[in-house]
Amino acid sequence: MDEIVIHTLDWVPELPRGYVRDLRVRWALEEAGLPYRVESTPLRQKTEEHFAHQPFGQVPWLTHGDMTIFESGAILHYLGTRSEALMPADPSQRAQVTQWLFAALNSVEMPVVPWTLFRFANEEPDSQGWRQLNGFLHGRLKHMDTVLAKTEWLVGDFSVADIAMSDVLRLVDRFEELAAYPKCRAYVARATARPAFRKAHADQLAHFAAADG
Amino acid sequence: MDEIVIHTLDWVPELPRGYVRDLRVRWALEEAGLPYRVESTPLRQKTEEHFAHQPFGQVPWLTHGDMTIFESGAILHYLGTRSEALMPADPSQRAQVTQWLFAALNSVEMPVVPWTLFRFANEEPDSQGWRQLNGFLHGRLKHMDTVLAKTEWLVGDFSVADIAMSDVLRLVDRFEELAAYPKCRAYVARATARPAFRKAHADQLAHFAAADG
Structure with a gap:
């Protein structure tokens, strides 16, 4: 091999x-x-x-x-x-894993990483751009909390989509910003408890x- | 069907x-x-x-x-x-298309969309976070200009990776911010000229x- x-x-x-x-x-x-x-x-x-x-x-x-x-x-x-x-062989489930992989990286991580640039600098500038970026992130977290209230893992029994999504949310958790999103926080805890x-x-x-x- | x-x-x-x-x-x-x-x-x-x-x-x-x-x-x-x-059937080429699709959305669009929040608000705040975000975007554009100096399309004769990448760069071009990246700009022109x-x-x-x- x-x-x-x-x-x-x-x-x-x-x-x-x-x-x-x-x-x-x-x-x-x-x-x-x-x-x-x-x-x-x-x-x-x-x-x-x-x-x-x-x-x-x-x-x-x-x-x-x-x-x-x-x-x-x-x-x-x-x-x-x-x-x-890491991904079921069934084509329909594969498409769902691909969907959540993109969702993790393009819908959730997109605001997360720029948001951390401000948070690492300890800044909350008086700026419409910053307020929109912060709102962008929290909108995503709110919707992810709804999704994660209904399911343990995003597709099936665990997949690469969960690796991506939980790793992205873990970066938010680093700043204690998941406090208002208990399902997201529990998901991160569940994922990071895996051997x-x-x-x-x-x-x-x-x-x-x-x-x- | x-x-x-x-x-x-x-x-x-x-x-x-x-x-x-x-x-x-x-x-x-x-x-x-x-x-x-x-x-x-x-x-x-x-x-x-x-x-x-x-x-x-x-x-x-x-x-x-x-x-x-x-x-x-x-x-x-x-x-x-x-x-x-939209994507060659060859598995190795498919992996390359997938790679560039993620690159467009996770490496390039990630700074682009948050950056536009500040630009639409006509803001350049005196903030380390903003300067880092702006630098993040320009680093990506610089490297894409190098990539696009060597190839007409990202993989093969055109693929969904080009749809994603050119559409992401098009949003930067809207603010005339591709002026220093002629290969990126020519790529956007080439892509958007397609019927x-x-x-x-x-x-x-x-x-x-x-x-x-």
Whole structure:
């Protein structure tokens, strides 16, 4: 079988540790029980090889034999087509997983990441743009709370859609901003209690700590 | 053959016309030459049926026989599996289209939409969060300009990835912010010159204008 390799940064500062997106890929591979290896690429002097595999200079990217693929969402989808532990084989259920994968990354993460830029800077500027961004996020959380009141996992018994969605909500939870959304908070707790998440998370922390030298 | 129906709003104000995301789906169906119909759902009094099909109360969603699917990215992917005019059948090329579809919506559109909230409000607040958001967008545009210097379309001879990416960049172009990124601008011009885009765009404008009464 062709070897699966996750490519991530060699080192990051404390702040993003535990949140770098290779976590999503580690988590999926742990859920699926597929063997993999992790390789590092330098943060400080990004290489041409890095941009050849990931044109934005981000991580992760995945190699699987001759195949190379970037974007955590696309990697999760790709792995989903290789393990029913990650995505059911039924075409209609697959379309539902794909739908929720895009929803996590395009409807929910879209406001989350820009919102964290303001929150990490400890800012709530007197600005219509900021108020709209904050409202955008809370609208999404409100609707996700309704969805998660009715179901334990987004599709079936767990899928890559749950990896993406819970990881996105986890970043909001970091700022205690899920307090008003108990179903979202319980979902994050349920997802991060899974052994595959715990292993992936511990492995990422260990990976970056090993480079502290 | 099961009927394909795009569900969109009955009416929107002038500002978003020509940019509502049903455009992406109309465009894909026109490229593929697949027959479809458009149905309206009310903007002002959103229905339970709307939330049952699209839990965030957004549009579009697609129905195809018994299948119902939301998220423009997921719909584009779904249609791609039904027409080689939208996505090659080769699994490796499919993974590349999926990758660029996620890149358009999660790496590029992620800063674009929040950035437009500030620009529509005509604001550039004295804020670290805003400066980081603006830098986030321009970093993505810079790297996309490098990518688009080397290729006419992202994968093969055109795919749903180009529909998503060019539509995202089109929103930046609306603010003349592609001036420093000539390859991005030329790509948007190339994509929007396609007959399928022109028809989809004209049809969306006509759809909302018809409701002005």
